[in-house]
Amino acid sequence: MRERHIKKELGVSWIQVRNETHVFASEDNRHPLIDEICRKLAQLIYQIKLIGYKPDIASVWHDVEDEQREEYLSYHSENPAVAFGLISTPHGDTIHVIKNLRVCNDCHTALKLISNVTERER
Template sequence: MDPNDVGTYTLLSNIYAKEKRWDGVVKIRKLMRDKNIKKEPGVSWIEIGNVTHVFTSEDNKHPDYGQTYQKVKELLAMIKPLGYTPDIGAVLHDVEDEQKEYYLSYHSEKLAIAYGLLKLPPEASILVIKNLRICDDCHSAVRLISKLTNRVIVVRDANRFHHFRDGRCSCLDYW
C-alpha cells in the first residue's frame, strides 16, 4: 500500500530472518538500498547533570564508552546467576551464537543504564528514553538489573513507560 514505508520492509526482512531465509533478507535490504529507504537506528539517551548522553547499539563514540562497556559486562555477569539468559533467538542476523550474544550485550538501553549506574548517586532513579520499542532481551535484563542494584529504572520506549523496581516491571511483562 505504501511502497516507501520502512516498517513494511523491516517487517518482511525480520520475517525472512526469523525463518533463517537469509537470501530473502539480502533481497529486501538490497531493495531498501536501491529505493534509498533507511531504517531508523535504535537510540537511547539519559540526562545527567543537564547534559544529554546519547547511545546507539555497540556505541564506541561516547567519551566514557570503555568504562560503560565494562559496567555492562559486569552487570550481565552478575544477573546470569539470577536467571538471565541472552535471548539470541531475537538477533536476526546470520552470525554465530557468540556474535549474537555480543550484539545483545551492547544495545543502546543497556549502555545508557550502565552509564547512569556509573554517574548517578546510588539513591537516584535512572530514566532512559528510547526511540524504538525495548527488545525482549533488554526488558529481561533491566528487570534483573533493577533487582541487583536496588534501583528504580524507568525506560520510556516508543510504546510506553516501563517502570522497573525489585525485578518487576509496571507493564507486567506485556509490552
C-alpha cells in the same frame, strides 16, 4: 526492504545526567567514558546471569554465531545508557532512559534484572 531501499531506523537511547543529555546508539563507542561503561555492562551481565538471565538470542537477526548474537544484544543502545547512568548517579537514584524504538524482549528482561541487582527503581 533491500529491494525497496528501506533502511531500519538506528536504535538510539538518551539519558540525562546533571542537566547534560548523553546519546547512545547501538554498537557506538564514541562516548568519552566508553571503557568504564563497557566494564560496568560486563559486570552487570555477569551479575544477572548469576540470578538466571539467559540471553534471548532469537532477538538478533544477524547471521552470526550464537556467541556473537549475545554480544550484539549487550550493546543495544539502552544497555550502555543504563550502565552510564549507574556509574554517573548516586546509588538509589532512579535512572530514566528514553528510546526512539521499542525495547526488545531480551533487553526488557535484562533491564528488569539489572534493576533488581542494583536496587534501582524500575
